[in-house]
Amino acid sequence: MPDVxxxxxxxxxxxxIAPQDNANVGGEFGKQTASVTDLSIGESFFSTxxxxxxxxxxxxxxxxxxxxxxxxxxxxDLIPAVICWQSPERLTFIIDGAHxxxxxxxxxxxxxxxxxxxxxxxxxxxxxxxxxxxxxRDLVKSRIGSYVEWRAETQKPGTxxxxxxxxxxxxxxxxxxxxxxxxxxxxxxxxxxxxxQSAVEIDPTELKILNARSKPNAVAARAIVxxxxxxxxxxxxxxxxxxxxxxxxxxxxxxxxxxPLQSPPKTEELPVAGLGYGSQTLPLIFDLVNISNGLPxxxxxxxxxxxxxxxxxxxxxxxxxxxxxxxxxxxxxRITGVHPSSLGLHPGVYFYSSNFRHQPTAVLAVxxxxxxxxxxxxxxxxxxxxxxxxxxxxxxxxxxNQLTVKHGSMVKGxxxxxxxxxxxxxxxxxxRSNDEIESDLKQSEKYHFLVKEKPILTKQAKKFSQDTKNFxxxxxxxxxxxxxxxxxxxxxxxxxxxxHITEKSIGGPATAGNSQWLHPYCDSTAKSKIxxx
Numbered sequence: 001m002p003d004v005x006x007x008x009x010x011x012x013x014x015x016x017i018a019p020q021d022n023a024n025v026g027g028e029f030g031k032q033t034a035s036v037t038d039l040s041i042g043e044s045f046f047s048t049x050x051x052x053x054x055x056x057x058x059x060x061x062x063x064x065x066x067x068x069x070x071x072x073x074x075x076x077d078l079i080p081a082v083i084c085w086q087s088p089e090r091l092t093f094i095i096d097g098a099h100x101x102x103x104x105x106x107x108x109x110x111x112x113x114x115x116x117x118x119x120x121x122x123x124x125x126x127x128x129x130x131x132x133x134x135x136x137r138d139l140v141k142s143r144i145g146s147y148v149e150w151r152a153e154t155q156k157p158g159t160x161x162x163x164x165x166x167x168x169x170x171x172x173x174x175x176x177x178x179x180x181x182x183x184x185x186x187x188x189x190x191x192x193x194x195x196x197q198s199a200v201e202i203d204p205t206e207l208k209i210l211n212a213r214s215k216p217n218a219v220a221a222r223a224i225v226x227x228x229x230x231x232x233x234x235x236x237x238x239x240x241x242x243x244x245x246x247x248x249x250x251x252x253x254x255x256x257x258x259x260p261l262q263s264p265p266k267t268e269e270l271p272v273a274g275l276g277y278g279s280q281t282l283p284l285i286f287d288l289v290n291i292s293n294g295l296p297x298x299x300x301x302x303x304x305x306x307x308x309x310x311x312x313x314x315x316x317x318x319x320x321x322x323x324x325x326x327x328x329x330x331x332x333x334r335i336t337g338v339h340p341s342s343l344g345l346h347p348g349v350y351f352y353s354s355n356f357r358h359q360p361t362a363v364l365a366v367x368x369x370x371x372x373x374x375x376x377x378x379x380x381x382x383x384x385x386x387x388x389x390x391x392x393x394x395x396x397x398x399x400x401n402q403l404t405v406k407h408g409s410m411v412k413g414x415x416x417x418x419x420x421x422x423x424x425x426x427x428x429x430x431x432r433s434n435d436e437i438e439s440d441l442k443q444s445e446k447y448h449f450l451v452k453e454k455p456i457l458t459k460q461a462k463k464f465s466q467d468t469k470n471f472x473x474x475x476x477x478x479x480x481x482x483x484x485x486x487x488x489x490x491x492x493x494x495x496x497x498x499x500h501i502t503e504k505s506i507g508g509p510a511t512a513g514n515s516q517w518l519h520p521y522c523d524s525t526a527k528s529k530i531x532x533x
Contacts, residue, residue: 005132007113009117010111012051013053014091030086033176034175039105050094052093058098069099071144073175074166079175080176081178082176083095083096085188087183095192108147110146113125113129113136122229126277216293216316216321216324218286220321223325224249224256237321241319241321244325248322248326255332255335256332258271261358265470265473266473268480268493269493274360274363283410284360291368331371335366337495337520340524340525343520348477348481349393349490350366351366354397361410379526383486384429385428385429386488387488403450486518486519498517
């Protein structure tokens with residue numbers, strides 16, 4: 001996944017439709033250009049600058065794109081106009097061009113996602129965001145120089161000779177501004193969708209989430225993805241509801257994204273949901289929330305037109321949002337953690353390929369499988385056959401890759417993977433051997449294309465390739481995982497529970513010889529009710 005720079009904290013958000021005490025005032029044409037001075041904190045223009053609360057996160061440009069734009073700006077090159085709308089409350093909303101203005105602000109503040117303003121906005125900065133901040137800052141400094149250096153040269157020419165001829169252009173550097181006329185916020189919102197569907201289209205999944213911005217699933221997803229930091233879409237809620245959203249979102253984030261995924265991988269501890277920062281993060285969590293709540297999971301690329309309609313200002317439903325995020329935490333507890341309901345699924349079995357690549361489509365597929373099992377009260381039956389089922393999945397990891405290639409990722413591919421899980425689980429339950437299950441797959445119209453193949457690794461290289469290292473690490477991680485004494489399946493370290501073999505209630509001592517590792521669900525429910533086959 002390419003690096004993207006998070007500039008979302010640099011320009012504030014606000015309700016697009018603000019209180020209209022002076023409804024006849026807004027929509028007038030404002031400044032025709034914005035200079036570096038206008039975009040500095042403390043200046044009057046910057047103090048009015050806002051992004052609509054429904055606008056996409058300003059986190060889509062790579063470090064190179066940020067650097068290229070700053071270079072074009074300071075060189076006084078021709079750059080596209082930023083389109084704005086002035087609200088009745090005299091706020092300047094950015095209809096198109098948030099990345100352009102944010103890149104200049106980032107240069108001024110030396111904040112590419114982990115500077116002082118971002119830290120104030122987010123609190124704790126994810127490691128990946130910090131890394132990309134450092135990478136972008138170093139790139140800008142090497143190619144352009146920092147704003148502090150430019151200011152030093154401006155104030156005392158000759159301080160930095162390499163910049164002497166360049167800083168003069170900065171005095172003339174301007175971002176052109178165009179204005180959407182009128183005070184009608186709905187028309188301004190229509191302009192946002194129209195403009196953002198022209199030169200660079202909004203991704204269909206982003207558009208789907210924007211369209212649902214005030215709905216419980218979208219508010220819950222945004223709270224989870226940002227670890228309850230950043231813009232608070234739940235701010236209109238009561239104090240008790242806000243507390244519930246924040247605490248639940250933080251617990252979900254912790255369960256899904258801790259420990260942070262390292263690249264390249266160097267540890268056996270793996271986060272369920274992969275990287276906690278990137279273009280796929282919000283779509284993954286949005287659809288995980290949908291599955292958890294029994295809501296439709298739509299392929300937005302097939303129904304894009306219906307998401308182009310402006311929604312106006314709709315306050316999120318407090319009770320429904322709290323209910324949605326609480327249903328989501330129930331699902332996450334089923335997947336991981338030490339809650340008594342937790343299956344303690346090992347991420348290496350379900351959510352990563354044999355060469356350590358995270359598979360977000362599998363996360364959605366597993367969530368849907370859990371909903372299916374829950375619907376028939378089938379967790380005890382699942383536990384009976386879980387060890388053999390997961391052994392088959394490990395031996396046939398390449399099948400998930402092949403299913404994803406055939407059907408597509410995320411929303412397009414999660415149902416076929418869920419169906420594959422169900423197909424295998426049914427046959428394990430029926431007592432079929434691995435060879436017999438492979439034969440059943442070959443004879444199936446849905447799965448006959450699956451091929452059991454080994455990863456192609458470099459044979460004669462003098463140095464180990466990263467793929468070879470990753471494959472070796474995943475192999476060893478799975479081989480050395482703790483095994484549940486009840487179901488025989490691997491246990492994720494975040495879900496390990498030490499249990500008495502001879503129960504404490506009948507005199508069993510708390511000694512190493514009388515202990516066993518179990519999944520939380522196997523300990524709380526399954527061990528007294530089933531006999532594993």
